[in-house]
Every structure is written in C-alpha cells, then in structure tokens.
Amino acid sequence: MTSGRFAPLAAAATAVVASAFLMLGPAGCDESQNAACTDNCPAVEGTYPLRFMGDAGLPAECVNLNVQPLADGEVLSIQRGEGGMLTGSLAGVPLTGQVYASGDLTLTGLPPPSSDGGVSTIYTLNATHTGGGDDDGGLVHGGLSGNFTGQFSRIQGTSALRCNVARPFTATRQ
DSSP, X not given: OOOSTXXXXXXXXXXXXXXXXXXXXXXSOOTTTTOBOSSOOOXXXXXXXXXXXXXXXXXXXXXXXXXXXXXTTOEEEEEEOSTTEEEEXXXXXXXXXXXXXXSEEEEEEOOOOOTTOOOEEEEEEEEEEOOOOGGGTTSXXXXXXXXXXXXXXXXXXXXEEEEEEEEEEEEEXX
C-alpha cells in the first residue's frame, strides 16, 4: 500500500532538477553588451604601461611562495587577430582573449611550467577600453581600466600552497 510518503520527495527532486536547468541558461545577461566583434571592435591593440591602484602589498601566502608583484609601469602588449580575438603579453606571460563591441576585454595566460617544480601562475585581466578622441579614431590616446588577477600555486608534498593577488589598474596607450 502506498501512503503518498514519496510524493513530497519526488516534487522536491523535480524542483531541484528544474532549477538546475534554469541556472544553465543566461541569467539576466544582455547579450548585446558582450557581443563578439566583427568590424565594430574598439581599437585596443597597442602597448599599455599599467598603473596599479590601492596597492596593499602581497598577502602572506604569496610571500611564502616567493611571488614578486608586478611593478607599476609593467607593459601590457595587445594585438588583435580575426574579429575580436586578442593575443598579447604581460611580464613575459603570453595572453589570449577577446574584445567585445561594448569595449570590454578579457585576457588570460600562463607561462610554461618550470621543470624545477616552481610556482604555477595564471594571469587574468578584465578591462574596459576607455577610447581615444574622435580625431585619432581611438588609436593614440585610448586607455584601459580594469582588474588584474594573479593566481599562484606550488605543490609541496601532498598539499598545495596557493595565493591570489587582485589589483585594479588603469593604463594609457603609448
């Protein structure tokens, strides 16, 4: 004889699965904001000396990993390929990413792993192109403002040492 004890459980399971599928779709995002570029990409290619704001120093975990902070003036180099695809470099780390019609861009990269079991590094830059004047088409005086994130880790024995650095920056194209 079934007493209906399993009906609430089935209803709860259905609700959980349905909500999981809803979370897979874009949640309130305006796709026009991050539409991939074709011909309407802002001109972001160039070299940008980064100026970091609000430097509070490195977290203790980073000091333990012997991580060196990026210095003010470190040059971010960006080249644009097909459409909005970007390549670049920062402090010798090769970067790849995308620029969007809105002027937002993302670059990510990691240096090749060292053979001595050194620190693994991932750089991520999220920025907005601030554009130049109409007289130069944005090619000379353009700038970037955004956030740099560095993730560092090293396997030591059976555990991993990790640290994260997040620093806001501005940059003016050279």
